[in-house]
Amino acid sequence: MTTARWESLSALAKPTLATLFAQDEARAARYSTLFEVGAGSEILFDWSKTHLDDAHIAAFEALAQEMAFASQRGALFSGQVVNPTEGRAAEHTAQRFVGSPVAVARAREDHGRMEALVKAIHAGEHGEVRHLIHIGIGGSALGPALVVDALARKDAKLDVHVVANIDGCALEAALAKCDPATTMLAVASKTFTTIETLTNAESALAWLQAAGVANPRERVxxxxxxxEKAQGWGVEEGRILSFPESVGGRYSLWSTIGFPIAAALGWDGFAALLEGAAAMDRHFRDTEGAANLPLRAAFADLYYARLRGCQTRAVFAYDERMALLPDYLQQLEMESNGKSVTAEGAPLEGPSAPITWGGVGTDAQHAVFQLLHQGTNLVPVDFIAAIAPGDALDPAHHRILLSNCFAQGAALMAGQASEDGARAYPGDRPSATILLDALTPASLGALIAFHEHRTFASAVLLGINPFDQFGVELGKAIAKRIEAGNASFDASTQALLERAKIA
Known part of the structure; x- marks a missing residue:
């Protein structure tokens, strides 16, 4: 039945963007939605420059009903098993206090302990602390790095550095910016066995000890x-902030993994981040059909991946403070939905997640937009910007920034004819725009939660499990075999190992 549904979607007419606007004078308004994040601040979501039309929306709504979207969404929020391969719930929304009562109660308790520790550090109860080096990898690093970079560039309560890469250059760069006498370490690992994280942590401890810090582990x-594994590693119980097994790494910044965010912003800032995300949670949980913002975004994503054969989706943040957002979304979307089997283990018929990539405007205009405008690949684009500037310079800076953002979407759609093929722009190239009134903890929280739910909605429509990530394990397991010196490989790999003097 689902195969027939996709076939019926494929059979629908695919009018050009120019035709869609010509046939509907109200299209810009009908395909745009304002979402309130609190205190009168809003986010505009505009899908009018995508090829979605009423017929496709209706067909996707029918697909959502067929795939039991409402019941699967209910299972997510009620703490039922939604990760069948690992037999787990996915309770990241409970960290924003939207979820099952048991999970929400646990989250309030964990957050209470984190709040007390953060406030104690800010009050000087742990000595003078001016720097925090947060050591993690994957979701344990990308989320904190994104939020700290976006919101703590000015007036940060602590100088926070996030280190993920096992490459020692990354840790050395962070250490060079910190005074060991006033530095704390946050070690983030769900299992507390992650080799990259623990190796970096041991080196940071050695740095503290070499600088004369009497008991470096008291700074962790x-x-x-x-x-229990953190205690076994030598961290006192009072400085261990736990979170549930049901919170996945790429969804964990809302949990105690967000400690560096709270340390940088202060507790009120972290609480506002949670509330912005919770506002999106409630919208996603309570809104039906295409009026549901993440679900409508999933419709657009699958329209291009499934019906137009688009293998990539581009995200451009026209705001330097959101420079890390494309990286964050790469992990969120590709680790979640980069699957080739259904949740039941059957081969997936058709593509799943596109490749997510992107950059920062206006830099990207001088790098990759040539392909977007005149290349042979059709690439749907998301533009993300904020109306209020993040700087105090001449307003011309931000005016030019936003003008370029809006102009790129208009140019992709309209194109420009020319008898000179090198100067011809085909147009009819899609984009969506997400425009924040201002980049605040609440609006950023809502924006990230929107993308989490967008990813989940796409997974439901595809019939896949977005909450496991076995694809990241094989290479890591082989690396451990190399480190242990008990494996043989193909001739190419063996030669590389010998060349690098690892074998």
Whole structure:
């Protein structure tokens, strides 16, 4: 039945963007939605420059009903198993206090302990602390790095550095910016066995000890779902902030993994981030059909991936403070929905997630937009910007920034004819725009939660499990075999190992 539904979607007419606007004078308004994030601040979501039309919307709504979207969404929020391969719930929304009562109660308790520790550090109860080096990898690093970079560039309560890469250059760069006498370490690992994280942590401890810090492990805060392992590693119980096993890494910044965010912003800022995300949670949970913003975004994503054969989706943040957002979304979307089997283990018929990539405007205009405008690949684009500037310079800076953002969407759609093929722009190229009134903790929280739910909605429509990530394990397992020196490989790999003097 689902195959027939996709076939019926494929059979629908595909008018050009120019035709869609010509046939509907109210299209810009009908395909745009204002979402309130609190205190009169809003986010505009505009899908009018995508090829979605009423017929496709109706067909996608029918697909959502056929795939039991409402019941699967209910299972997510009620704490039922939605990760069947690992037999787990996915309770990241409970960290924003929207979820099952048991999970929400646990989250309030964990957040209470984190709040007390953050406030104690800010009050000087742990000595003078001016720097925090947060060590993690994947979701344990990308989320904190994104939020700290976006919101703590000015007036940060602590100088926070996020280190993920096992490449020692990354840790050395962070250490060079910190005074060991006033530095704390946050070690973030769900299992507290992650080799990259623990190796970096040991080197940071050695740096503290070499600088004369008497007991470096007293400077460590552990963020983990395995507190007993953190204790075994030498962290005192009072500096271990736990979170549930049901919170996945790429969804964990709302949990105690967000400790560096709270340390940088202050507790009120972190609480506002949670509330902005919770506002999106409630919208996603309570809104039906295409009026549901993440679901409508999933319709657009699958329209291009499934019906137009688009293998990539581009995200451009026209705001330097959101420079890390494309990186964050790469992990969120590709680790979640980069699957080739259904949730039942059957081969997936058709493509799943597109490749997510992107950059920062206006830099990207001088790098990759040539392909977007005149290349042979059709690439749907998301533009993300904020009306209020993040700087105090001449307003011309922000005016030019936003003018370029809006102009790119208009140019992709309209194109420009020319007898000179090198100067011809085909147009009819899609984009969506997400325009924040201002980049605040609440609006950023809502924006990230929107993308989480967009990813989940796409997974439901595809019939896949977005909450496991076995694809990241094989290479790591082989790396451990190399480190242990007990494996043989193909001739190419063996030659590389010998060339690098690892074998």
């Amino acid at each position: 805060v552990a963020l983990t779902a395995a507190p």
